[in-house]
Amino acid sequence: MRDAEEFVCRCEEVKRDAIEQAIKEGALSLDAVKRLTRAGMGLCQGRTCRRLVSRLIAEVGGKSREELPPPTIRPPVRPIPVRSLIKGEDVL
Amino acid sequence: MKEKANVVIIGGGIIGSSLAYSLTRRISGIVVVERDGIGSQASGSNYGMVWLQNRLAGFDLMLTRRSLEMYEELTSEVFDMDIEFEKKGGMTVFRTLEQKTVMERMVQEKQKLGVPLRMVDALEAHDLEPALAPDIIGATYSPEEAQLNPILTTLAFARAAQRQGAIFRIGTEVTGIRTEKGRVTGVLTSQGEIEAPLVVNAAGAWARRVAEMASLQLPVFPQRLQSLVTEPLAQRLLQRVVQAGRMVSKEEIDHPEKVMSFSVRCSFDADEKSLPVSPLEDSIFSFLKPTRSGNMVIGTTSEFVGHDKGVLPKALSLMMQRAVEIVPRLREVSIIRTWANFVPFTFDTIPVMGWVPELEGFLIATGHAHGMAHAPATAEALADLIVNNQPSFPLEEASPLRFRQ
Numbered sequence: 001m002r003d004a005e006e007f008v009c010r011c012e013e014v015k016r017d018a019i020e021q022a023i024k025e026g027a028l029s030l031d032a033v034k035r036l037t038r039a040g041m042g043l044c045q046g047r048t049c050r051r052l053v054s055r056l057i058a059e060v061g062g063k064s065r066e067e068l069p070p071p072t073i074r075p076p077v078r079p080i081p082v083r084s085l086i087k088g089e090d091v092l
Numbered sequence: 093m094k095e096k097a098n099v100v101i102i103g104g105g106i107i108g109s110s111l112a113y114s115l116t117r118r119i120s121g122i123v124v125v126e127r128d129g130i131g132s133q134a135s136g137s138n139y140g141m142v143w144l145q146n147r148l149a150g151f152d153l154m155l156t157r158r159s160l161e162m163y164e165e166l167t168s169e170v171f172d173m174d175i176e177f178e179k180k181g182g183m184t185v186f187r188t189l190e191q192k193t194v195m196e197r198m199v200q201e202k203q204k205l206g207v208p209l210r211m212v213d214a215l216e217a218h219d220l221e222p223a224l225a226p227d228i229i230g231a232t233y234s235p236e237e238a239q240l241n242p243i244l245t246t247l248a249f250a251r252a253a254q255r256q257g258a259i260f261r262i263g264t265e266v267t268g269i270r271t272e273k274g275r276v277t278g279v280l281t282s283q284g285e286i287e288a289p290l291v292v293n294a295a296g297a298w299a300r301r302v303a304e305m306a307s308l309q310l311p312v313f314p315q316r317l318q319s320l321v322t323e324p325l326a327q328r329l330l331q332r333v334v335q336a337g338r339m340v341s342k343e344e345i346d347h348p349e350k351v352m353s354f355s356v357r358c359s360f361d362a363d364e365k366s367l368p369v370s371p372l373e374d375s376i377f378s379f380l381k382p383t384r385s386g387n388m389v390i391g392t393t394s395e396f397v398g399h400d401k402g403v404l405p406k407a408l409s410l411m412m413q414r415a416v417e418i419v420p421r422l423r424e425v426s427i428i429r430t431w432a433n434f435v436p437f438t439f440d441t442i443p444v445m446g447w448v449p450e451l452e453g454f455l456i457a458t459g460h461a462h463g464m465a466h467a468p469a470t471a472e473a474l475a476d477l478i479v480n481n482q483p484s485f486p487l488e489e490a491s492p493l494r495f496r497q
Contacts, residue, residue: 012385026262032129035136035243038385043323043428075403079323079426085412086423088405 008056009049011042019053023060030054030071043079046071095286097123097259099478100279102266102302103294105135106242107457109249110467111294113170114475116256123288124250124258125281127265131246134296134433135463137319139381139391140242141333142465143182144207145198145234151442151489153205156462158469158485160238166468171248172255175240176384182237185217185228185418186337192230194340199232209234223329223419232337239333239381242464249467261286266295269306275452276306290478292455297399297434299444299458306451311362311495312444312459314434316395318407322425324386329419336378336418362439362495367396372407378414380422388422390415396437403430435461445474445490456492 004017014037022036030046033039033053040046040053050071058065098119101108104126115122126132142160147153167177186192195211202209209232217231218224250260261283268280269291278287293310295302303310372393379391393407408430416422436459438444443466444459457474460466473483 029129031132035129035131036247041385041429045429074429074431076427076430079428081426082322082412082416082423085405085409085427086416088409 008052009037009039009042009046011044011048012038012040014039014049016056019056020060023057028057028061028063029069030057031069033057034071040071045073045077095123095284097121097286097288099123099290099292100125100286100288101292101294102279103296103298103458104130104246104250104260104262105133105294105296106131106246106249106463106467107296107460107470108292108294109135109246109253110471111292111457111474112253112258112260113249113256114471115478116253116258118475118479120257122253122258123286124253124260125264125266125279125286126260126262129262130250130260131243134317134435135246136243137431137433138242138317138435138464139319139333139379139389140176140240140245140464141182141381141462142177142238142240143333144237145182145184145202145209145232146335147462147465148441149201149205152462153207154485155443155469156465158472159466162468162472163238163240166248170252172251173244173248175245175248177238177240177245179236179238180332181233181235182239182333182335183212183217183221183231183233184335184337185224185231187225187227187229188340189229190340190342190345191337193345195230195232195337207234208236221330221332221334223421224334225418225420228418231334237333240464241384245464266302266305269302269454271306271451274450276454290453290455292457292474292478294457296458296460296463297436299436299456303456306454308448308450308454310444310456310458310492311439313364313367313396313437314399315437315461316393316397316400316432316434317391318393318395318403318411318430318432319389319391320408320411320427320430321390322388322422323428325388325425328382328386329388329421330380330382333379333381334418335380336414338377364396364398366439367437369396372404373410376407376410376414378411378418380415380419387428388425390422399434401432401434403432435463437461440494443470443490444492445470445487446477446492448492459490
């Protein structure tokens, strides 16, 4: 089922129609969609929604998925407790 | 066929986007050329501060005040999206008597200039922000300091400009500046050539490279700022932005005239070797910003490493240590993202705005280390300079010619 109300980015609660709207406005990369909608900025940092968003960019934006620039993935890969970071544990 | 424009703006950051907006209110034929995406560099990843207490008396404060007024109007009448502009206030906290002495002096100076700022004691500081560490003995406080969401602000300017006819060429990298007999005739890009009698260098931390394409020297350098952001916090730890007062030395107290004076000599041909490099520990300026989404943004370092965008575990660790010293409960949370960006550094910390005599039609609009605080007024002044050859306020202090001594 394709529902405009379905969550694509669960962490930031970004719905499908918001992402499609951003793509229609010219956000044709994962980073551009992120900047406009916050999709991929939550706890999982896009690990869940990255594929879904690329698929939407391909479908709605008329780009092939191979054409999309790779997203900027910033450390850390998983949330790290501040305690570990302060202790200088090898967290990144 | 060659594309033609009246003005080509290089850089789709906050300066380029706001200038495109101000120009399209006056003239047509505005093309913005952007290598990556709108606000994809510093404009999309900074702290979104429009603060008065950190600004220097003179041009810096004037530009910020004008911009602050303009944001009120822009948010109510121009932008078609919410940029999260809010006057939430701000505090600079301190824990030593030496810092207090210097802060008191700074507050008095700012008050004379009409900046709404005052000292608060430990009791009031903790009353305003109960999560502050118990050893904080006081703070400066202003209820008027404003903040905004920087990426949304950049996008809002770009959209307003587009509604008025500006064209944004995204994913288009400038590869050369076309000139003829001492005047600019256009730009070469990765997507072809654009003819234009006026070209604006609004390339931020890359502006020096763009100037070099036109055989011009421009002493503007990338300054790296590393940052972190926490997970969204169930309970807000802070109500407003809190920053740490600088550490001060005894010499500074005995010689107050040295406070906030930037004595670094600037010259036209300054290079990396002239930059004021300090050890990582000393380059950290602690800064905590609660965002609307519930995350806490934490900054920052200030480093000169060229365009190396890496983040350093040591820097992140130090920044977090300092942040926890201000708000101990941050120890309980997690970090979900870290990043680095580059703001354009100038030796006197003032932006560079104006024509260069060597190349007619080439305008410099960069060096805005506080782009969010400076952009709206910068854009208005430069649009007036371009269209009427008369800026709406004097730009001598920001002149590119000041580097030529």
